[in-house]
Amino acid sequence: MSATYSDRVSRPRVVMAGLFHETHTFVEKTTGLEDFQICCGEEMLACCGDSSPLGAALQAAIQSGWLVLPTVDVRAMPSGLVEDEVVERFWKEFYARASSAFIEGVDGIFVVLHGAMVSESFPDVEGEILSRIRKMPGAETIPLYGVFDLHANFTQLMATNSNGLIAYRKNPHTDGCASAERAFALLNRAQTDRTHIQTYWRHPPIVWPPTGTGTANEPMRSLESIALELEKRFPEFWSVNVIAGFSYSDTADTGISFTVNTPGDRRDAEAALDQLCQRAWDLREQGNVIDPPASEVIQWAIEHPLPGLNVFAEPSDNIGAGAIGNGTGLFREFLALGVHNAALAMTDPHAVRMLESLTPGDRMTLTFGGQGNRFDQGPVTLLVELVSRSNGNFTIQDKRSHLASASGDHFSMGPCAVVRHAGITILLTSRPTPPMDLAQWTSQGIDPSTFSYLGVKAAVAHRCAYEPIAVRMFSVETPGPCTSRLQSLPYQRISHPIFPLDEGSFSV
Numbered sequence: 149m150s151a152t153y154s155d156r157v158s159r160p161r162v163v164m165a166g167l168f169h170e171t172h173t174f175v176e177k178t179t180g181l182e183d184f185q186i187c188c189g190e191e192m193l194a195c196c197g198d199s200s201p202l203g204a205a206l207q208a209a210i211q212s213g214w215l216v217l218p219t220v221d222v223r224a225m226p227s228g229l230v231e232d233e234v235v236e237r238f239w240k241e242f243y244a245r246a247s248s249a250f251i252e253g254v255d256g257i258f259v260v261l262h263g264a265m266v267s268e269s270f271p272d273v274e275g276e277i278l279s280r281i282r283k284m285p286g287a288e289t290i291p292l293y294g295v296f297d298l299h300a301n302f303t304q305l306m307a308t309n310s311n312g313l314i315a316y317r318k319n320p321h322t323d324g325c326a327s328a329e330r331a332f333a334l335l336n337r338a339q340t341d342r343t344h345i346q347t348y349w350r351h352p353p354i355v356w357p358p359t360g361t362g363t364a365n366e367p368m369r370s371l372e373s374i375a376l377e378l379e380k381r382f383p384e385f386w387s388v389n390v391i392a393g394f395s396y397s398d399t400a401d402t403g404i405s406f407t408v409n410t411p412g413d414r415r416d417a418e419a420a421l422d423q424l425c426q427r428a429w430d431l432r433e434q435g436n437v438i439d440p441p442a443s444e445v446i447q448w449a450i451e452h453p454l455p456g457l458n459v460f461a462e463p464s465d466n467i468g469a470g471a472i473g474n475g476t477g478l479f480r481e482f483l484a485l486g487v488h489n490a491a492l493a494m495t496d497p498h499a500v501r502m503l504e505s506l507t508p509g510d511r512m513t514l515t516f517g518g519q520g521n522r523f524d525q526g527p528v529t530l531l532v533e534l535v536s537r538s539n540g541n542f543t544i545q546d547k548r549s550h551l552a553s554a555s556g557d558h559f560s561m562g563p564c565a566v567v568r569h570a571g572i573t574i575l576l577t578s579r580p581t582p583p584m585d586l587a588q589w590t591s592q593g594i595d596p597s598t599f600s601y602l603g604v605k606a607a608v609a610h611r612c613a614y615e616p617i618a619v620r621m622f623s624v625e626t627p628g629p630c631t632s633r634l635q636s637l638p639y640q641r642i643s644h645p646i647f648p649l650d651e652g653s654f655s656v
């Protein structure tokens with residue numbers, strides 16, 4: 149977007165960028181440039197007003213009269229360690245577009261981040277990028293605001309090199325767009341009031357698995373409500389953020405943390421952080437949610453039948469947290485317990501290709517699931533009947549969903565095949581597809597509410613989609629990279645001591 153002279157004198161200018169990845173450092177496959185969606189310059193404006201936080205931020209900027217200087221948006225679904233070239237590509241594109249703008253004069257910088265991105269060279273990618281921005285000539289003191297995912301591993305570097313980074317308040321993330329709007333409103337306020345705010349950050353020695361981070365439950369429910377109370381009690385607190393952390397990114401700052409954004413007294417901010425850390429410590433056991441074994445739960449559901457859909461969430465294979473989604477644990481239990489009218493989706497591009505030459509109704513012996521997954525028992529080989537095939541594209545049904553907050557209005561599962569074996573319907577996708585939207589099934593001509601048993605590879609984020617159609621929801625333990633038993637993961641960088649990895653006498 150080119151600015152005319154009159155634009156420059158009459159409208160505030162904001163440099164905008166997006167960098168979004170939740171990095172699971174324990175899965176083997178790294179994440180390269182080809183896995184990212186990269187939009188440069190004015191291409192970014194195409195998402196204005198869509199269901200993503202960037203779309204909401206762009207719309208908020210334009211509606212509040214700012215002149216947007218788009219730089220680059222780089223995003224991918226959660227997956228393994230990010231290759232360095234991704235970070236450097238982001239930086240090259242950002243630098244090329246922002247450097248002259250900073251020298252000409254800019255009134256704000258707005259970033260859309262995840263906050264748990266780890267690359268080969270940088271355990272804290274966001275902190276690295278924000279500190280590089282602050283070192284650019286002309287950018288040293290420009291108000292830097294933005295929005296980030298509640299599952300960030302926030303750091304001191306991020307706090308020092310920004311003014312107001314605002315976290316989502318809900319998990320499932322139904323408020324990605326609302327949070328982006330809230331964050332932009334703070335930048336607008338900073339511009340109007342000419343007020344400079346700072347970020348105070350604190351990380352108590354606690355890490356919770358994603359199963360313990362739903363905001364409808366403790367401990368997050370209490371922590372979020374304390375944050376809101378603090379914002380009310382201290383008008384100078386522009387924002388108080390509860391950051392649940394992402395346990396599968398192994399970094400020195402992995403775990404829960406809190407920030408206070410304020411122009412006010414440091415001691416008030418520190419006292420608020422003390423209060424939040426103490427409450428988190430008191431509730432720490434409640435956040436360490438370990439599910440019962442899948443076999444026991446399914447058996448119980450069989451013995452206590454209710455008409456309608458029983459949903460079994462398998463957090464250990466949580467695609468929304470970076471698992472490939474090819475674990476066979478829950479499927480094996482379905483098979484072993486002989487459940488019928490059941491369904492489950494699984495990632496396996498190779499199996500989809502094997503089915504390419506079949507027509508619906510054909511049968512073949514297919515090997516699927518478990519490939520290259522060191523947490524799994526390995527592939528299963530079974531006689532299956534092909535039900536259908538598709539290109540796997542769907543339009544997201546719930547625009548406020550967790551999935552929409554990460555990817556906008558559309559999603560591609562890649563080529564897909566639906567097969568059936570012994571009363572179990574299996575949707576095989578080529579790309580890992582977080583089970584956060586029913587259109588994953590309806591786009592295949594399948595109404596998921598008609599099943600009796602359905603497996604989903606998620607911890608919390610599936611609830612908005614599946615609760616309305618389920619008679620019962622369960623969460624079960626199976627083997628997988630997103631296990632809730634954090635002690636079983638080979639952490640190397642996390643700071644010790646930390647709950648629940650360490651025992652002994654330590655506290656906040």
Ligand SMILES: [Zn+2]
Pocket residue numbers: 297298299321
């Ligand atoms: Zn998240």
